[in-house]
Amino acid sequence: MFDSYALYNYLQAENLLDNVPEYWWPNAGTFQIVLTAILGQNTTWLNVEKSMDNLQEYLTLESFLTLDEKSLIKRIHPSGFYNQKAPRLLALAKNIKEQFSTFENFQDSVTREWLLEQKGIGEESADAILCYGCMRAEMVVDTYAKRVLKKFAVEFKTYREYKIFLEEGIQKHCKQAQLAKVYALFHGMIVEYNKHYSKELKSFH
DNA sequence: GGCCAGGTGTAAA
């Protein structure tokens, strides 16, 4: 039977993560995850990197909060949707500061529900921030995950159904204490697999 | 030149 653990093993056999950090997303565990999660919405990664380069001096919660909206819009121009991403990012940073004081405290105590209340954060961004920013056991479901699953004839309607499918198979085979790392690795392998086999996967549309 | 990318919010049916 094909469950997410079978997919996990299939991807592992591909050896996709050579020379990739333990937590696959660049700068995992830092405030930068919050920025990249939102800048990356419906945007190519190359454009996200261009925007992040323009934010070099503002990559901590405190320094980011010194930016004004006009300057931020200019800096994140390459990654698109800047008129909505800029105010949403500033409001989010402000709320993190007000509710949690420090990013470290945010990492320890933020909930998925709190994130989903923030304008500009939907289910995928919430899970990306929790998984890679806070090292929590939350599986990220993105276009890539849906595309790989389609290759194996697995399709659902809602985000929640995809998330449950991906998490269930792993949970049966991994200890609770390992889950956060395994989910991060699993999602990372899914993305790398897409990059490697993009043409083949897109032909399944 | 058209299509798409590591989505989300809003409004209308």
Add this chain to the structure above:
DNA sequence: TTTACACATGGC
């Protein structure tokens, strides 16, 4: 509850 649409750039 589902569907349609706006938001925007840069690479292919």
